[in-house]
Amino acid sequence: MPSLGTVPSFGRAVSQSLLLRSRAGRCHPRSRERGEAAVPLIPGMPSSYYSPAPPVSPHLGIPNPDANLEESINEIWNRRLEENPSLYNGKKFRHAGHALHHVDGLDQESSVCLHLGLTDYRTFVGTNLNPLWEKFLVPSEDDSVRCQHTSSPLGNGAIVETSDKRILVLQRSYNVGEFPGYFVFPGGHSEPEELGISDHQNDKGLTQSADLNRKVSQEMFDGIVREVVEEIGVPAESLTDPVFIGISRREMNVRPTAFFFLKCNMESKEIYQVYSRAQDGFESTQLYTVSRDELGKMALRMPGCHHGGYTLYELMIQTVENARQSSRSDHLHGL
Template sequence: MMDPEISLLFQSPSPAGIAESQAQAELSPLYDRHPLPGDQAQIESAWAARRQQSPWLFDGAKFRLHSVELLEGGPFRFRLGLTCYKDFVGTNLAERAGRLRQRGSRDLGDSQAYLADPLGVGAILHTADDQCVFLRRSLSVGEAPGKVDIPGGHPEPQAVAGCTASSQGPIRHQDLPGELVVQEVFSSVLREIQDEVNLPASTLSSPALIGIAQNETSAGRSSAEFYVRCSLSSEQVRHNYTLGGPEAQESTSIIFVSRQDVLTMEPSAGLWQELCPSAKGAIRLYRAVMGASQ
């Protein structure tokens, strides 16, 4: 199934997905966004305008996905730089995003070179009674307000830096050990499920990476999509959700869709039209990787 809002950068060759133990992360300034002359002034202007509309937004360090690699018979590798949410607003979400992609292709052979491209995470969350969990985003969130999404967010460099001895001052690539970065990428999706759906960690399986999807509505920004099993039924999940978690304000309702309906949902379907691109990408990857194996 095709949808112009999404593209797939990578999908797991294994129907079981990729486990944390099979992944590596390589961090380098070489994988940061390439700045352009006069760039920062345009970013600051775009950020000021966005903050005026949504004063609750805040800047923060993010991982920038440059590329991924899967060696034959070897581990999966994230190649990551550092970026921030302000740069994301001023590049990927700016009106000039299309021009930046064209210039990146022309100058460096990389359409994403001048974009912040912060790495997101999302999860196909599968309940014990064969339902998949979706959330209706609130109107106060910075991206895709009112749309239907899967649980997700961002892995945080600050969480990794806080685990190291060199955590004072600005976050530096050398302060972020690859094994801790991988741990943060995989654990962040569980943290988002716990915070957004209010589920105990003990009810969630270890995440399996099913692939990387790109959101073409935000200039190709990438999201690592995972599969997570929950030992609770959909009614138990609904009960926990209604009690409210730390990030309950990010959504207004919970939606359950049977696994079979997820696997057969058509782009013309009403729910598909309401989905965020990240959720569409996760569904496409889930179908491609795990659809025939469960």
């Protein structure tokens, strides 16, 4: 199980602030997004409940009652295939909400449970990326209800700190489908197919389901390490265990992304060298290693979900600083 890293007290100080909103940058004067970040109480390993239920389960998404909207999913996908026959309809984990499990006592750790189902790239393109994406939403304060007709694949993002205290940021290629040229953190998706999940598994007993949930939970962490290795080029052994810091949901397209904090034992100049040979280096045009102040400025040119990731990082840093000050104060009062 990944450790809590250097921030074991993160979350206790933010237990009264589950949701926070942050503005994201502009592509042009008329385009603004905001990211909505769900903050966990403790940044340890979240358990993941993978739903093996039939497609009417809210974890797996519910078809929209508007037949024309549902048909538009096929129409959009077919058009995309005509434009790019190499498109692959890969499986993705669908985010259907989360639950916080509180445990009384200072020595007990609360935990986060992610409710996950199964979706695919075709449904993502046809719902979240549909020009009519807002029509797929249900009026509700509950995100799991509001987004029940959308694909909502759970992306991932990594806040990676180098040994010389810089943060890694990529500039996306102009050939990618979403947000070309924008600044982003390394990331992508955890993959169901890494675990051999290719369809809804309805015949699993309790023991098998519990084992599957453990594997899915581990894949949340393995997946983000894999993305950093493939996009940046650093070896996996140079990275600390990821610390889960929260989930950000972009307001435009309501796309969710889970964010993690990792440290790399390499300096910036070393990372630049390996980046030139990164497996997925074609997805970006440039790597930046930036200070915390520089990161705040670059975040204004990030997609909303990544701006939410930046806000989660800032919240984590502030919480750690507050905890240290509180610890020093307690120590002084104890003398």
